[in-house]
Amino acid sequence: MAVVEVTGAHKSYHRRGKPPQKALDGLDLSVGAHRVHGFLGPNGSGKTTTIRALLGLVRVDSGSMRLLDRPVPEDLPDVIGSVGALVESPLFFPNFSGRRNLRLLAGVAGVSRDRVEECLEIVGLRDRGEDKFKGYSLGMKQRLGIAAALLKEPTLLVLDEPSNGLDPAGIREVRELIKQLGSDGQTTVLLSSHLLSEVQQVCDDVTIIARGKLVATGAVADVLATGSTGDVRVMVPGHQQAAYDVLMAAGFTLTALADAWLVHGVTEPSTITRALAAHDLYLSELSPISADLESVFLDLTAEEV
Amino acid sequence: MTAPPRHAVAEPETRNGSLFRTEIARLRARRFIQLLVGLALIGFVVLSIVAFTQFSEPTPDVLADAQARLEQDIALSEQFREQCLADESIPEEEREFACGPPLDEQGFVVENYIDKRPFTLTDDLPAGSLGVAAATAMLGFVIGATYVGAEWSTRSIVALLFWETRRLKVIGVKTGVAVLAGAALGVVGQLLWLGASHVLVRTRGSTTAVPDGFWSDFSGQAGRGVLLAVVGTLFGFGLANLVRNTGAALGVGFAYFAIVESALRGFVPKSQPFLVSESAGALVEDGGLSLFVEGPTVDQGTGSFTEFTEMIVSNVRGGLTLAAYLLVLLAAGTWLFRRRDLH
Numbered sequence: 001m002a003v004v005e006v007t008g009a010h011k012s013y014h015r016r017g018k019p020p021q022k023a024l025d026g027l028d029l030s031v032g033a034h035r036v037h038g039f040l041g042p043n044g045s046g047k048t049t050t051i052r053a054l055l056g057l058v059r060v061d062s063g064s065m066r067l068l069d070r071p072v073p074e075d076l077p078d079v080i081g082s083v084g085a086l087v088e089s090p091l092f093f094p095n096f097s098g099r100r101n102l103r104l105l106a107g108v109a110g111v112s113r114d115r116v117e118e119c120l121e122i123v124g125l126r127d128r129g130e131d132k133f134k135g136y137s138l139g140m141k142q143r144l145g146i147a148a149a150l151l152k153e154p155t156l157l158v159l160d161e162p163s164n165g166l167d168p169a170g171i172r173e174v175r176e177l178i179k180q181l182g183s184d185g186q187t188t189v190l191l192s193s194h195l196l197s198e199v200q201q202v203c204d205d206v207t208i209i210a211r212g213k214l215v216a217t218g219a220v221a222d223v224l225a226t227g228s229t230g231d232v233r234v235m236v237p238g239h240q241q242a243a244y245d246v247l248m249a250a251g252f253t254l255t256a257l258a259d260a261w262l263v264h265g266v267t268e269p270s271t272i273t274r275a276l277a278a279h280d281l282y283l284s285e286l287s288p289i290s291a292d293l294e295s296v297f298l299d300l301t302a303e304e305v
Numbered sequence: 306m307t308a309p310p311r312h313a314v315a316e317p318e319t320r321n322g323s324l325f326r327t328e329i330a331r332l333r334a335r336r337f338i339q340l341l342v343g344l345a346l347i348g349f350v351v352l353s354i355v356a357f358t359q360f361s362e363p364t365p366d367v368l369a370d371a372q373a374r375l376e377q378d379i380a381l382s383e384q385f386r387e388q389c390l391a392d393e394s395i396p397e398e399e400r401e402f403a404c405g406p407p408l409d410e411q412g413f414v415v416e417n418y419i420d421k422r423p424f425t426l427t428d429d430l431p432a433g434s435l436g437v438a439a440a441t442a443m444l445g446f447v448i449g450a451t452y453v454g455a456e457w458s459t460r461s462i463v464a465l466l467f468w469e470t471r472r473l474k475v476i477g478v479k480t481g482v483a484v485l486a487g488a489a490l491g492v493v494g495q496l497l498w499l500g501a502s503h504v505l506v507r508t509r510g511s512t513t514a515v516p517d518g519f520w521s522d523f524s525g526q527a528g529r530g531v532l533l534a535v536v537g538t539l540f541g542f543g544l545a546n547l548v549r550n551t552g553a554a555l556g557v558g559f560a561y562f563a564i565v566e567s568a569l570r571g572f573v574p575k576s577q578p579f580l581v582s583e584s585a586g587a588l589v590e591d592g593g594l595s596l597f598v599e600g601p602t603v604d605q606g607t608g609s610f611t612e613f614t615e616m617i618v619s620n621v622r623g624g625l626t627l628a629a630y631l632l633v634l635l636a637a638g639t640w641l642f643r644r645r646d647l648h
C-alpha cells in the first residue's frame with residue numbers, strides 16, 4: 001500500500017495581472033509504507049505545492065491524490081488524525097509560549113497534555129517551553145514545528161525542509177530523529193529537501209522532481225546507480241591532444257577540463273585504457289566521476305532546460 | 306532528540322477534542338483582547354464615578370429652592386405674556402402665535418431648576434444603556450477583528466487546518482465564538498450599568514416611581530443592546546476575515562464611520578435609514594429611531610424651503626438592515642475561506 005500516491009497532478013497559481021505560474025505539471029509521487037522517502041527538487045520545483053495539495057491547503061487543477069489509501073482532499077478529515085505535518089516555516093502565535101501553542105493544537109485533536117510534554121522533550125524544548133514563541137531562535141521555532149507535527153503520533157509524518165535554519169548540531173539531531181522514526185516500523189516519513197546530502201544520509205527512497213514533474217524515483221541506491229552516467233576523468237600528461245584524437249576516433253565524446261578530458265558515456269572504463277594503450281598512450285589518471293546524488297540530481301533536473 | 310514514545314491511539318471520543326473549547330481558550334488568552342477588556346472596565350469605572358458627581362439627591366432645601374425659582378419664572382413669563390397680548394403694535398390675529406401658548410403647557414419642570422439633577426431610572430437608565438450598547442458594540446468590533454485578524458497575520462489559521470481540515474467547520478466555530486464573545490460583552494456591559502444605576506439611584510436618585518411597563522420596555526432595549534454588541538463583534542470578525550488583517554479591518558471600519566457615513570448623511574440624506582449607525586440606533590432604541598428626511602423643495606412666492614418629514618425606523622427594520630449587511634459580509638468571507646488556496 002502506498003501511503004502517499006499522487007498521479008498526474010497539475011497546478012497553476014493564478015495571480016492578478018500576471019500569467020499563471022505553473023507549479024505542478026503532471027507530477028507523480030508514490031511513497032511506500034514505513035520508509036523515509038526523500039522528496040528532492042531544486043527551488044521552485046513544486047515540493048511545497050505538492051505537500052500543500054496533499055494536506056488540502058491548495059486545490060490541484062487536475063490529477064488524483066491519495067493519503068493512507070484514501071482519496072484526498074475528499075477523505076482528508078478521516079485521515080488527518082494520523083498525519084503530522086510541518087510545512088515551510090512553522091505557524092504559531094508569537095506571543096504565546098511554545099507550550100501554550102502546542103496545548104492549543106492538542107486541544108483541537110484531544111491530544112493529552114502529557115503528550116505535549118513528551119513532544120517538547122523529544123525536540124529538546126522542555127526547558128524553554130514557557131518562553132514566548134517569538135523569543136525562540138530560528139532553530140527552536142523549527143523544532144517546535146516538528147514537535148507539533150509529532151503530537152498526533154502520526155503514522156505519516158510530512159516534513160517540508162525541516163532542517164531549515166538549524167545549526168549543524170540541530171541538523172544532525174533532526175536527521176537522527178527522522179531516521180529513528182523511519183525505522184520504528186510504524187511511521188512513514190515524507191521528507192522534502194533540496195539538500196542532497198540530507199536525502200542521502202536519511203532516506204531509504206527518493207523522488208526527484210523538477211519543474212513540477214517526476215524525474216526519477218526509487219530506492220536511493222538504485223537512483224544513484226541509474227545516475228552513473230559514465231563520465232570518466234582522463235589525464236594523459238604531455239599527450240592530451242593525442243589522447244583526444246584516439247578517443248574521438250574510438251567513438252567517445254569528450255569535454256575539456258582544465259588539465260584533463262571528461263569522457264562521456266563510458267560503460268566500462270577499461271575500454272579507455274585499452275584504446276589509449278593501443279597507441280602507446282599511458283594514463284596518469286582514470287577516475288569515474290563518482291555518481292553521488294548531487295551529480296545525478298543536477299543531471300536529472302537540468303536535462304530539460 | 307529521541308524517538309517519540311508511542312501510545313495506543315486514543316479512543317475516537319477523546320481524539321475528537323474540541324475545536325470550540327480551544328477557540329475559546331485562544332480568544333481568552335490573547336493579550337490584546339485582555340488589554341482591551343481591562344481598559345474598557347477601567348473606562349466604565351471612571352465614567353461611573355464621573356456620573357456619580359453629576360447627580361445629586363434632592364434634599365428638601367434644594368427642592369424648596371428650586372420650586373421657588375420655578376414659580377418666580379412662571380410668574381415672570383406670565384407677566385410678559387399678558388403684556389404681549391395687550392400689545393397694540395402686533396396685529397390682532399397674530400398675537401396668539403407671537404406670544405406663545407399659556408404657560409402650563411410649556412413644561413416647566415422642577416428638575417430643571419436643580420443644578421445637579423437626581424438620577425432618574427426613567428430617563429437615565431435607558432440613556433446609559435444605549436451608551437453601553439454603543440460602547441460594547443465598538444469594543445466587540447475591535448475584539449472580533451483582532452481575534453481572527455491575528456490568526457491570519459500569524460497564519461496560525463493555516464496550522465489549525467492541519468488539525469481540522471473541514472474549513473466550514475473551522476470558520477463556523479470561529480463565528481460561533483465571536484457571537485458568544487459579543488454576547489458576553491453585551492451582557493456584562495448591561496449588567497454593570499444596571500449595577501451602577503442601582504447604586505446611583507440609591508444614593509443620588511429621585512424617588513419618583515417608574516411608570517408601568519418601564520421594566521419590560523427597558524429589558525427589551527437592553528436585550529437589543531446585547532444584540533448590537535454581537536452585531537458589532539461579527540462586523541469586526543467578518544471584515545477582518547475578509548481582508549485577512551486586523552489593522553486593515555479597523556481602518557476600513559474607521560473610514561466607513563468617519564467618512565462614508567458622514568458624506569452619505571450630508572449628500573444623500575435618503576440613505577440614512579440604510580446606514581449602519583442609524584440602523585444600530587433603530588435596532589436598540591425603544592420605539593425605533595426617528596429620522597427627519599428631506600422632502601421635496603417647496604417653492605412659495607416668499608422663497609423656497611424644504612419640507613422635512615419624520616420617519617420612524619423600527620427596531621425590526623434596523624435589525625434586518627444590519628443582518629443583511631452581516632450576512633453578505635460573513636458569506637463572502639466564508640466562501641473565500643472555503644475556496645481559496647492557503648499558504
Ligand SMILES: Nc1ncnc2c1ncn2[C@@H]1O[C@H](COP(=O)(O)OP(=O)(O)OP(=O)(O)O)[C@@H](O)[C@H]1O
Nearest residue numbers: 013021023042043044045046047048049050194648
Ligand atoms: N502562492 C503562490 N502564488 C504564486 N506562485 C506560487 C505560489 N506558491 C508557489 N508558487 C510558484 O509555484 C512554483 C512551485 O513552488 P513551490 O513552493 O511548490 O516550490 P518548492 O519546491 O517548495 O521550492 P523551495 O525549495 O524553494 O521551497 C514556483 O514557481 C513558485 O513561484
Ligand SMILES: [Mg+2]
Nearest residue numbers: 047048049160
Ligand atoms: Mg518549498
